[in-house]
């Protein structure tokens with residue numbers, strides 16, 4: 001267990017600071033985790049009791065392919081297993097938190113002739129259902145407190161994962177969440193059938209989902225979705241990430257951190273059954289749409305800029 005003493009996290013098991021490098025008031029270690037590959041779009045590290053996952057591909061607004069979502073799930077499992085970790089912190093880079101599923105990745109899955117599928121159903125079970133259900137499940141059952149640092153907007157599957165976080169901080173009032181399922185020939189995914197009505201109210205969720213309308217800052221604040229706006233309009237995402245981490249370091253000072261995990265387990269028990277149920281229902285409902293081909297047509301229009309979201 002960690003105690004934050006004189007600017008250092010003391011590891012009570014080994015009776016000395018486990019952390020070797022200090023960045024400002026936050027002690028840091030870039031621990032090599034066994035058994036996990038690297039991913040050029042997503043980095044991770046531990047800082048005291050915080051397991052930090054960062055999206056680091058700002059060039060395409062941190063769009064993620066199927067394999068990247070699987071990687072996120074694997075990182076969550078890693079954080080789950082680490083007894084020194086109490087908080088899993090999601091950070092990003094650049095002007096967007098994440099623009100969701102990568103339309104180039106989806107076109108690649110469709111055009112890949114190296115794999116022969118028995119049927120369209122078999123193809124989309126593998127390219128959509130299995131991946132989606134896995135990463136959503138990893139977020140639903142995660143045992144550490146999930147904190148999201150929204151440096152900018154989040155879209156689609158990535159926005160669904162944001163809605164599964166326990167605490168969300170924003171960098172400024174330009175952030176929004178968009179679930180463009182109706183514009184892309186999809187249905188709700190990533191637990192949003194449950195998480196959005198829960199966090200915004202049923203009718204507000206309907207209005208935004210049916211008409212492809214972004215949840216803008218005002219709604220995010222009024223609903224309590226955003227716990228705190230750091231109000232850093234001219235800062236970089238890196239400055240925002242550092243500021244949040246420093247503040248978190250001060251916030252956990254003196255806390256008995258296992259209590260936080262105990263409370264997470266109890267709070268999670270309120271909705272975990274309905275989230276588990278909907279995860280399976282959502283992907284099974286979506287499968288029909290992928291097999292029919294409408295999402296592919298629409299993702300391809302998005303890639304060629306023939307289709308846009310109304311923001």
Ligand SMILES: CC/C=C/CC(=O)SCCNC(=O)CCNC(=O)[C@H](O)C(C)(C)COP(=O)(O)OP(=O)(O)OC[C@H]1O[C@@H](n2cnc3c(N)ncnc32)[C@H](O)[C@@H]1OP(=O)(O)O
Pocket residue numbers: 059060061063064066099100101102103104128132155156157158180184302308309
């Ligand atoms: C697994 C299946 C599940 C699917 C669920 C989903 O996640 S659905 C959501 C899918 N994502 C989207 O619909 C967002 C698509 N992007 C946009 O609508 C716009 O890019 C934007 C986010 C509104 C931002 O518009 P803006 O005009 O500010 O920027 P650009 O469009 O010029 O984008 C900058 C570069 O980023 C690339 N890019 C953006 N989003 C994606 C993406 N989802 N996939 C791949 N690449 C993306 C864009 O192509 C630009 O790159 P250039 O090389 O500069 O052209």
